Amino acid sequence: MFIKTPDDTQIMTIERHFLEEQQIYPEATGVLTSLLYDIALAGKVIASQTTRGGLAEILGQSGNTNVQGEQVMKLDELADRMVSRLNDHTGRLAVMASEEQEGIIPISPRYPTGKYVLLYDPLDGSSNIDYNVSIGTIFAIYRRKSEDGPGTLDDCLQKGRDLVASGYLIYGASTMLVYTSGMGVHGFTLDPSVGEFLLTHPNIRMPEKPKYYSVNQGYEKFWSEGVRRFTHYLQGDEPDADGQYRKGLSLRYIGSMVADFHRNLLGGGVFYYPVDNKDPRYTQGKLRITYEGAPLAFITEQAGGSSSNGKQNLLDIQPTSLHQRTPLYIGNRDLVEKAEEFIRLYDR
Ligand code: AHG
Ligand code: MN
Ligand code: MN
Numbered sequence: 001m002f003i004k005t006p007d008d009t010q011i012m013t014i015e016r017h018f019l020e021e022q023q024i025y026p027e028a029t030g031v032l033t034s035l036l037y038d039i040a041l042a043g044k045v046i047a048s049q050t051t052r053g054g055l056a057e058i059l060g061q062s063g064n065t066n067v068q069g070e071q072v073m074k075l076d077e078l079a080d081r082m083v084s085r086l087n088d089h090t091g092r093l094a095v096m097a098s099e100e101q102e103g104i105i106p107i108s109p110r111y112p113t114g115k116y117v118l119l120y121d122p123l124d125g126s127s128n129i130d131y132n133v134s135i136g137t138i139f140a141i142y143r144r145k146s147e148d149g150p151g152t153l154d155d156c157l158q159k160g161r162d163l164v165a166s167g168y169l170i171y172g173a174s175t176m177l178v179y180t181s182g183m184g185v186h187g188f189t190l191d192p193s194v195g196e197f198l199l200t201h202p203n204i205r206m207p208e209k210p211k212y213y214s215v216n217q218g219y220e221k222f223w224s225e226g227v228r229r230f231t232h233y234l235q236g237d238e239p240d241a242d243g244q245y246r247k248g249l250s251l252r253y254i255g256s257m258v259a260d261f262h263r264n265l266l267g268g269g270v271f272y273y274p275v276d277n278k279d280p281r282y283t284q285g286k287l288r289i290t291y292e293g294a295p296l297a298f299i300t301e302q303a304g305g306s307s308s309n310g311k312q313n314l315l316d317i318q319p320t321s322l323h324q325r326t327p328l329y330i331g332n333r334d335l336v337e338k339a340e341e342f343i344r345l346y347d348r
Contacts, residue, residue: 014040014177014188014197021183032141032181035092035116036165039139040177040188040197042083043169046123046137047190049078050171053132075129076100079122079137093118094144095151097322099291104322106150116164117142117155121291124168125256134172136258140295141165156322160294160315167299168258178204178262180302185265204265206303210332212252212269214260222276226310226346230339234270241341257287261296261330265303270331272339274310285309285327289319293328306333310343 018033049056056075080100087093088105091112096105099121107113118141125135141164144155167179175190177197187201213234220228232238236248249269254260260271273287287293297307297314307314307330314328329339 012199012202014199017186017188017199021181024183031092031114032116032164034090035087035118035141036179036181038086038090038092039083039118039167040169042086043137043175043177044190044195044197045082045086046079046169047171047175049082050075050129050135076123076126083118083120083122083137083139087118090114092116093151094146095155096120097156097290098122099288099323102323104151104153104156109150113148113150115144117144117151117158119156119290119295121288124258124292125254128254128256133254133256134170134259134262135256136168136170136262138168138258138292138295139166140290140298153322156290157319159318160289160297163294163298163315166295168262168296170258170262172259172262176200176262178265178299180299182302185299185303201266204303206265206300206305206332207268208304208332210249210264210268210270210335212264212267213249213335214251214253214264214269214271215273216253216255217251219276219278222278223274224343224347226343227272227274227339229346230342233338233342234335240338241345257292257296261299264331265299265305268332270329270335270339272329273327274329275327282325284325286325287328289314289317289324289326290322293317293326293330294319296330300330304333305331306336307331308336308340310340310347 018036022028022033080098084105089111092114093116094113096118121138124138128135142158143164144151146152146155165181170176176187178187185204188197189200190197229238234249239245264271273285275285293314300307309326329336
């Protein structure tokens, strides 16, 4: 059988892409390249488990005891363990931290430590797991600040500005890996038949013209005046400070940040999770700077968008604790500015 392929299409695997990017830096040692590759591998394993969905329950493996009386592991725990296990012994990391674990994850003294720090949200959108809706994994890579030996909490508490690389995997209709190391944003799609991520979305730029706003509008009654007015502005029903109305945008909200973010990155728009007063845990917003905010903020900025906590750029926030939450506005540059404007005007 013959398959026709256009002569001018170059097939670029993720490995080749990482290597080519690495060559731009003559001083590069290849450690970051290998670390990214390990994360891609973890993504493949997690994808293979998420696509099995409820099968795990009946065939063995998730949460409770299955019909055979076997213990089953929850998918978010499994994803958490997969990322840490694939990275704990490679000698590339000084320390890790995961949204699923309270403290830092030290590297066992049995293994060498390396110069990078990995923070991750193993399974984002976990409330969607049972409904066959897109979920994802988010990762953030920093250079260690401590000199050597075991990495510290301080190594994990860095500003988004200091990110070396960040990205996410999305487990959707197809599995994709999207990342930046400060040289643009690149997206790869997993070809499940050969098990390789292939470059399908080189140099992603967020469209200038926004299409969507994404927020859990069910909580509107718990929002501040500024956030409510900003939302009505996005709907085309409220003027900005200059008395200008905009054309209303479409609302899209999946409830998996990775998936909402990914759609807006490709289609144009803004995602936000503001402070709301419904839940005392979320008085500073729900999402975490370290595992969710900063890594996606770096991607956004590299794709031509921006991000804010409502007052300042998310990348400039110095986290003081590992699981620190933040209100978050992320995506189209103009709309993020407008959010800040409404908050400045109405929320004192
Ligand atoms: P996680 O599953 O990692 O805990 O994150 C869930 C987050 C995020 O993915 C999503 O945007 C948000 O929670 C949804 O929250 P609401 O259900 O409150 O809208
Ligand atoms: Mn999350
Ligand atoms: Mn999570």
